[in-house]
Amino acid sequence: MKTILIIFLILFSFGFVAAQNTDSKSDEGVKTELSEISRLSIGGYGQIDFNLPLHEEMRHNATLDVHRMVLLFGYQFSEQTSFLTEIEMEHVSEVYVEQAYLNHRFFPWLNLKAGLMLIPMGIINEFHESSAFHGVERPNIDNRLVPTTWREIGVGFHGNILPIQTKYQVYVVNGFKSYDGGGTIRGIDGLRKGRQKGAESIASHPNVSAKVDYYGISGLTIGLSAYSGKTQSNLYNGLADDNLNALAEADSSVISLTMVGFDARYRIGGFELRGQFISTILSNTQAYNALTGKDLGSRMQGYYMEAAYNVFRHFPSYSHELIPFIRYEQYDTHAATEGSLIRNNAYNHTEITMGLDYKLTQNAVLKADYQILKAKGVEDQFQFNMGVAIAF
Amino acid sequence: MKSQIIIWVLLFASLTGLSQTKTDDIPSNALKMIEKARAGKSFKILQFYPERTKYPDLGYSKCYTINNQDEKPAYLILASAKGRTELFDFAVLYDTALVITEVKVLVYRSAYGGEISSGRWLRQFKGYFSGKSLEYGKDIDAISGASFSGSSITLGISKLSRQLSLYTSE
Numbered sequence: 001m002k003t004i005l006i007i008f009l010i011l012f013s014f015g016f017v018a019a020q021n022t023d024s025k026s027d028e029g030v031k032t033e034l035s036e037i038s039r040l041s042i043g044g045y046g047q048i049d050f051n052l053p054l055h056e057e058m059r060h061n062a063t064l065d066v067h068r069m070v071l072l073f074g075y076q077f078s079e080q081t082s083f084l085t086e087i088e089m090e091h092v093s094e095v096y097v098e099q100a101y102l103n104h105r106f107f108p109w110l111n112l113k114a115g116l117m118l119i120p121m122g123i124i125n126e127f128h129e130s131s132a133f134h135g136v137e138r139p140n141i142d143n144r145l146v147p148t149t150w151r152e153i154g155v156g157f158h159g160n161i162l163p164i165q166t167k168y169q170v171y172v173v174n175g176f177k178s179y180d181g182g183g184t185i186r187g188i189d190g191l192r193k194g195r196q197k198g199a200e201s202i203a204s205h206p207n208v209s210a211k212v213d214y215y216g217i218s219g220l221t222i223g224l225s226a227y228s229g230k231t232q233s234n235l236y237n238g239l240a241d242d243n244l245n246a247l248a249e250a251d252s253s254v255i256s257l258t259m260v261g262f263d264a265r266y267r268i269g270g271f272e273l274r275g276q277f278i279s280t281i282l283s284n285t286q287a288y289n290a291l292t293g294k295d296l297g298s299r300m301q302g303y304y305m306e307a308a309y310n311v312f313r314h315f316p317s318y319s320h321e322l323i324p325f326i327r328y329e330q331y332d333t334h335a336a337t338e339g340s341l342i343r344n345n346a347y348n349h350t351e352i353t354m355g356l357d358y359k360l361t362q363n364a365v366l367k368a369d370y371q372i373l374k375a376k377g378v379e380d381q382f383q384f385n386m387g388v389a390i391a392f
Numbered sequence: 393m394k395s396q397i398i399i400w401v402l403l404f405a406s407l408t409g410l411s412q413t414k415t416d417d418i419p420s421n422a423l424k425m426i427e428k429a430r431a432g433k434s435f436k437i438l439q440f441y442p443e444r445t446k447y448p449d450l451g452y453s454k455c456y457t458i459n460n461q462d463e464k465p466a467y468l469i470l471a472s473a474k475g476r477t478e479l480f481d482f483a484v485l486y487d488t489a490l491v492i493t494e495v496k497v498l499v500y501r502s503a504y505g506g507e508i509s510s511g512r513w514l515r516q517f518k519g520y521f522s523g524k525s526l527e528y529g530k531d532i533d534a535i536s537g538a539s540f541s542g543s544s545i546t547l548g549i550s551k552l553s554r555q556l557s558l559y560t561s562e
Contacts, residue, residue: 030419030453030454030470030471030472030481030498030499038474038479041474041476041477041478043476043477072476072477074476074477074478076477076478076479076501079499079501082477082478082501082502084477084503103503105501108500108506108509111503113503126504126537127537132539158503160500160506160507160509162509162510162511165507165510165512167506167507213537215507215510215535215536215537216510216512218512218513218533219533221507221535221536221537265536265537267533267534267535267536310529313530316525316530319527321529362528362529362534362539362543363539363540
């Protein structure tokens with residue numbers, strides 16, 4: 001708890017010093033009348049999906065789902081200070097606040113962000129609008145390894161250092177909840193069920209999240225992300241300092257984790273190439289699994305590679321885009337296990353997604369794709385998907 | 393150190409002496425664009441006000457002519473455009489033939505999409521003249537993580553250029 005306080009104090013004092021030094025000359029706006037009339041912004045994004053599992057000898061229902069419909073509101077209080085929120089309706093009826101943060105710009109290279117924010121890890125978690133990725137569904141790595149849309153409450157700094165064409169983000173955020181009357185995180189989908197999403201979230205250990213993006217080579221953006229900390233557990237709540245047995249039990253309910261990510265996006269001509277690698281090391285899983293009866297692995301790892309090409313680029317008079325794409329994913333949520341826990345091969349996935357995006361505009365897309373989903377020792381699965389994706 | 397100060401004072405004095413319009417309204421990084429383009433030659437700046445009903449985008453921007461005596465004027469436009477949620481400000485400098493010589497993002501406010509401020513990416517607009525097509529993703533390379541701001545500045549510059557060419561041909 002002390003460390004949290006100290007980190008917050010340092011963050012705030014740094015922010016205060018920076019505020020004193022703000023040099024108005026370095027940050028001159030144009031101040032047209034437009035700036036007065038467009039303080040409030042309304043936007044949103046959505047995806048409406050059709051999913052049909054295909055099986056030679058068995059019939060399956062298709063599902064039709066308004067998977068996500070998100071409304072975005074932004075308000076610019078002043079030249080430096082703004083607020084942004086995204087309100088999400090998932091599967092029509094589940095309501096979440098996906099982002100809600102205050103941003104204050106001291107300099108282009110130093111901004112303070114505080115509130116419910118996206119964890120910068122890989123590509124999709126931050127750029128999760130359905131028109132920003134190929135295919136109907138997000139890559140599965142960005143579901144099982146990076147639990148998108150991953151967001152927690154926190155505070156920190158970010159900025160754009162133009163001379164070296166580098167962006168950075170560094171935040172202190174709340175972590176996953178691994179124990180709430182029982183274990184929440186597990187082998188099949190890793191940390192996904194531990195997300196607290198800023199909803200009456202509990203805090204016992206602060207976590208740190210950071211990302212650096214370099215965009216200095218034409219068409220290329222590369223990112224390096226890191227996340228480190230301990231999970232949160234409600235077993236610490238109301239625990240006496242001298243109750244050593246209970247303290248030991250509480251310690252068993254906590255996982256230390258470090259996640260690193262490397263991602264690259266490259267565009268040249270009509271080509272777009274993307275790749276992402278994610279590795280998560282978890283420690284204390286043996287004690288955690290013994291306490292909770294879960295099967296959490298001690299390492300989760302995977303990558304994907306994707307290539308896409310805009311065929312209509314050769315027709316200058318045609319403003320639509322027709323983009324065939326293919327994505328190869330390999331990931332394992334049991335890349336390693338601790339103690340007596342045997343690696344479950346069914347958690348070792350190899351998946352191929354191929355399909356077509358038809359972009360009516362940059363942010364209004366019709367999609368169709370076919371997925372081959374393989375896991376070791378499990379019958380191969382096939383799925384056909386279609387969808388509508390928009391962002392505004 | 394002293395000589396540096398003197399040079400700066402002289403530079404500043406020469407600038408204030410020459411400009412006709414209040415250059416206080418022009419952000420210093422936009423003024424630097426003009427100085428660079430004029431390569432040491434003197435100039436005067438005059439603001440003009442296109443009618444909003446006729447020139448909807450140009451009319452909401454700040455428009456200046458840059459010239460000296462009988463020369464044909466060059467143009468500087470200071471405008472704002474919207475990314476996903478927040479406005480950003482940019483400057484477009486045209487030569488006497490209305491060809492873009494430089495584009496600069498003066499202030500970028502949002503937490504996302506700041507990549508468009510990169511000089512390397514903005515260099516793509518150099519040499520563009522009104523009448524040529526200007527489509528994001530085709531004529532101007534798309535930029536990862538900045539699709540809203542990237543298409544917005546592309547559309548903005550395209551419209552401003554068309555309206556400036558109409559205005560000057562009147």
